[in-house]
Amino acid sequence: MPETALSTHDDPSASSRHDASFLHLEGISKSFGSGADAVQIVAPTDVRIGRGQFVSLLGPSGCGKSTILSIIAGLVEPSDGLLWLDRRPIDGPGADRGVVFQQHVLLPWMSARENVEFALSCARPELGASARAEVTDHYLDLVHLGHAKDRLPGQLSGGMQQRVGIARAFSLEPKVLLLDEPFGALDALTRHSLQRELLRLWEADRRTVVMVTHDVDEAIALSDRILVMNHGPDATVTRDISVPFDRPRDPDTLPDEAAYRRLRTSLLDSLTRDETTGDAA
Numbered sequence: 001m002p003e004t005a006l007s008t009h010d011d012p013s014a015s016s017r018h019d020a021s022f023l024h025l026e027g028i029s030k031s032f033g034s035g036a037d038a039v040q041i042v043a044p045t046d047v048r049i050g051r052g053q054f055v056s057l058l059g060p061s062g063c064g065k066s067t068i069l070s071i072i073a074g075l076v077e078p079s080d081g082l083l084w085l086d087r088r089p090i091d092g093p094g095a096d097r098g099v100v101f102q103q104h105v106l107l108p109w110m111s112a113r114e115n116v117e118f119a120l121s122c123a124r125p126e127l128g129a130s131a132r133a134e135v136t137d138h139y140l141d142l143v144h145l146g147h148a149k150d151r152l153p154g155q156l157s158g159g160m161q162q163r164v165g166i167a168r169a170f171s172l173e174p175k176v177l178l179l180d181e182p183f184g185a186l187d188a189l190t191r192h193s194l195q196r197e198l199l200r201l202w203e204a205d206r207r208t209v210v211m212v213t214h215d216v217d218e219a220i221a222l223s224d225r226i227l228v229m230n231h232g233p234d235a236t237v238t239r240d241i242s243v244p245f246d247r248p249r250d251p252d253t254l255p256d257e258a259a260y261r262r263l264r265t266s267l268l269d270s271l272t273r274d275e276t277t278g279d280a281a
């Protein structure tokens with residue numbers, strides 16, 4: 001029964017139960033195409049994500065990770081199932097969900113500062129001009145772009161543009177941050193440093209995050225939980241793994257731990273086993 005039917009007044013444990021189902025995908029599935037050509041990409045999937053959890057969605061290419069993220073973002077309509085956020089049904093995009101895509105999506109005619117301020121004026125219209133400027137400065141400083149606030153996107157490197165995208169998403173203070181391979185288009189060094197920045201930002205405010213990634217090390221370093229999907233079509237979440245490392249975490253020393261190596265091997269095994277036994281997508 002969805003949490004909307006629970007009354008906190010009647011049941012003192014309802015609020016903690018609700019927190020464990022802050023984001024609830026209830027039997028979500030997605031098919032593309034119609035009639036005889038319809039293909040069920042995502043089979044009915046039930047996932048509950050707790051408030052403040054950092055959850056990664058890991059799986060083989062084409063299994064439907066981005067489709068699930070887009071459904072949560074409200075950009076793609078599920079074929080079946082219900083989606084709940086903070087006890088309310090979701091059926092379209094909203095300011096309560098912030099998305100960071102692999103390709104930085106900045107307005108090219110606006111500076112870094114203006115990009116963040118513009119998004120703030122749309123998503124948090126209650127902020128006045130000076131509060132908006134303050135929030136913008138705060139988040140651009142946090143991602144080490146204090147010196148580049150007035151540059152246009154074309155004057156920023158790919159990593160800097162992605163930093164603006166991350167600052168913009170955090171500044172909107174959404175209930176859930178949705179990250180679709182946010183570092184996928186970056187070189188290894190930039191990716192490494194941005195993962196650490198994201199971890200630092202997240203540890204400061206513990207926002208609920210769902211991140212799609214192909215990268216097992218990235219998933220372990222950042223997440224509380226890793227949801228592993230199998231090969232599509234008809235893919236779903238086949239493993240739900242708690243990452244056993246305390247917070248705050250130092251991703252640079254984690255690989256020294258035996259538990260890290262065991263988890264890494266187990267995840268890679270799942271992904272490769274599925275690759276050899278699954279249907280081609």
Ligand SMILES: Nc1ncnc2c1ncn2[C@@H]1O[C@H](COP(=O)(O)OP(=O)(O)OP(=O)(O)O)[C@@H](O)[C@H]1O
Binds near residue numbers: 032060061066067
């Ligand atoms: N609008 C669409 N119309 C038809 N098929 C689609 C559409 N969007 C996605 N698909 C198909 O759904 C499947 C899953 O795509 P999706 O992008 O969700 O996978 P993914 O796991 O995120 O892949 P990758 O890891 O390669 O980014 C793919 O076979 C894709 O071609």
